[in-house]
Amino acid sequence: MLSPEEVLKEHPFFKGISDQHLEFLVSVARPLRIESNHFLFRQGSSADCFLVLHKGDMAIELHVGAQGARIIQTVNAGEVVGWSWLYPPHRWMYDGRALNTVDCLCLDGESVRKRMEEDHEFGYEVLRRFGEVIVEALNRTRLQLLDVYGTGD
Amino acid sequence: MVPRFMPVLDVWDDTDDTFTVELDPGPAGFSFRPGQFNMLYVFGLGEVPISISGDPATSGRLLHTIRGVGPVTSAMRDLAKGDLVGVRGPFGVPWPVGLASSRDVVFVAGGIGLAPLRPALYHVLNHREEYERVSLLYGVRSPHDLLFEDEVTEWRGRFDMAVRVTVDTADRKWRGSVGVVTKLIPRAPFDPHNAVAFICGPEIMMQFAAEELAKSGVRAGRIHLSMERNMKCGIGLCGHCQFGKDFICKDGPVFTYEALHSRLDVREV
Numbered sequence: 522m523l524s525p526e527e528v529l530k531e532h533p534f535f536k537g538i539s540d541q542h543l544e545f546l547v548s549v550a551r552p553l554r555i556e557s558n559h560f561l562f563r564q565g566s567s568a569d570c571f572l573v574l575h576k577g578d579m580a581i582e583l584h585v586g587a588q589g590a591r592i593i594q595t596v597n598a599g600e601v602v603g604w605s606w607l608y609p610p611h612r613w614m615y616d617g618r619a620l621n622t623v624d625c626l627c628l629d630g631e632s633v634r635k636r637m638e639e640d641h642e643f644g645y646e647v648l649r650r651f652g653e654v655i656v657e658a659l660n661r662t663r664l665q666l667l668d669v670y671g672t673g674d
Numbered sequence: 675m676v677p678r679f680m681p682v683l684d685v686w687d688d689t690d691d692t693f694t695v696e697l698d699p700g701p702a703g704f705s706f707r708p709g710q711f712n713m714l715y716v717f718g719l720g721e722v723p724i725s726i727s728g729d730p731a732t733s734g735r736l737l738h739t740i741r742g743v744g745p746v747t748s749a750m751r752d753l754a755k756g757d758l759v760g761v762r763g764p765f766g767v768p769w770p771v772g773l774a775s776s777r778d779v780v781f782v783a784g785g786i787g788l789a790p791l792r793p794a795l796y797h798v799l800n801h802r803e804e805y806e807r808v809s810l811l812y813g814v815r816s817p818h819d820l821l822f823e824d825e826v827t828e829w830r831g832r833f834d835m836a837v838r839v840t841v842d843t844a845d846r847k848w849r850g851s852v853g854v855v856t857k858l859i860p861r862a863p864f865d866p867h868n869a870v871a872f873i874c875g876p877e878i879m880m881q882f883a884a885e886e887l888a889k890s891g892v893r894a895g896r897i898h899l900s901m902e903r904n905m906k907c908g909i910g911l912c913g914h915c916q917f918g919k920d921f922i923c924k925d926g927p928v929f930t931y932e933a934l935h936s937r938l939d940v941r942e943v
């Protein structure tokens with residue numbers, strides 16, 4: 522199994538990050554393995570970390586009344602999951618379920634936030650990366666909302 | 675050009691709103707190239723352009739896969755064995771499958787867009803040794819709307835082809851990917867510098883997919899899209915299908931992204 526340092530060094534999300542910042546991230550990373558169909562987080566629970574996926578796939582789900590759980594997005598190795606840790610009230614908005622065995626790193630949200638306040642350069646590096654992820658997610662959601670495959674009724 | 679009247683051999687449902695009409699072209703058969711379309715005439719109702727969705731190597735049966743959206747296309751669902759349909763065609767610029775030989779081929783389909791792509795897929799799979807890696811990236815609204823489901827499953831089982839399917843939303847029974855089709859592009863197995871892409875689907879989806887492919891390094895001249903506009907004559911005479919300087923029926927429907935990209939962003943051309 523890869524060490525947290527190896528995972529973060531290789532992960533596309535942290536491409537180009539300095540050794541010093543990487544060292545800090547390694548110090549707040551906790552490896553996590555979740556078996557298929559188990560939850561990595563639940564809607565409404567405390568979002569105290571974000572996840573760096575390096576193996577496996579997961580489903581982001583939302584409970585829609587009588588329809589039950591709807592998968593709104595799947596996330597794969599090479600991506601990060603979660604930005605609820607960044608802003609209050611630090612609660613997960615969705616359920617995160619493993620679709621197969623998922624290996625990821627859980628990076629402690631409070632420690633990362635504290636470091637971002639103390640070291641604005643580090644803060645910028647983290648926010649810039651999350652900004653890109655959020656913009657991409659927004660663009661994809663807009664496309665999904667358009668229901669482009671519908672008949673236009 | 676006068677239509678040839680062909681009897682219906684069969685009509686079957688592919689999904690809730692999409693069906694395939696099989697026509698008998700007679701002993702002479704019907705030759706076409708992948709990506710070409712026919713003008714189909716339904717008695718008393720009118721004529722619409724529909725892409726040919728069958729195997730170009732099988733000229734004895736002519737397939738069109740249709741989504742019922744208005745009077746003519748909806749009436750086609752009610753066609754029965756023996757009914758006659760007027761056929762003019764084949765028309766239009768085909769998918770340049772020859773240009774793709776010795777290269778990786780990436781098919782990107784959205785919704786019913788898999789139907790106009792299917793003849794090109796058949797061609798590539800029938801001549802598999804002429805191509806490098808082949809992938810099909812297919813996006814639909816929900817698992818319920820998957821077109822040619824059995825065939826997609828069969829292709830998925832092949833060792834010489836990568837098939838990735840994504841849906842806009844699903845319940846927990848779905849084990850595949852959820853999200854827009856463009857998200858499949860960065861993970862698809864192709865060398866952008868030696869790849870040719872064929873995209874067919876709603877215009878906005880084709881635009882995003884072409885942008886993503888171009889971003890990954892595929893040359894705009896090797897990204898091909900199939901465009902749709904209302905048509906009347908189908909042969910470049912009436913101007914109904916004009917798209918900027920081109921007529922979709924005669925200069926298309928298949929164009930390169932290089933030729934189109936400045937026009938795709940414009941509201942009305």
Ligand SMILES: Cc1cc2nc3c(=O)[nH]c(=O)nc-3n(C[C@H](O)[C@H](O)[C@H](O)COP(=O)(O)OP(=O)(O)OC[C@H]3O[C@@H](n4cnc5c(N)ncnc54)[C@H](O)[C@@H]3O)c2cc1C
Pocket residue numbers: 673711722723724725726739740741742743744745746747748786789790901902903904905922927
């Ligand atoms: C080259 C070409 C290939 C095509 N291939 C296929 C095919 O393989 N299968 C298929 O089902 N359809 C295909 N179409 C689209 C098909 O021609 C139209 O859906 C059809 O003309 C609609 O006719 P109608 O009388 O049933 O409905 P209309 O009354 O003409 O239209 C009903 C509704 O559908 C919308 N509509 C009409 N034409 C289109 C279009 N081209 N794209 C999206 N929405 C449209 C209209 O705006 C209206 O809201 C193709 C079109 C072109 C130009």
Ligand code: FES
Pocket residue numbers: 904905906907908909910911912913914915916921922923924
């Ligand atoms: S349909 Fe008449 S010019 Fe294209």
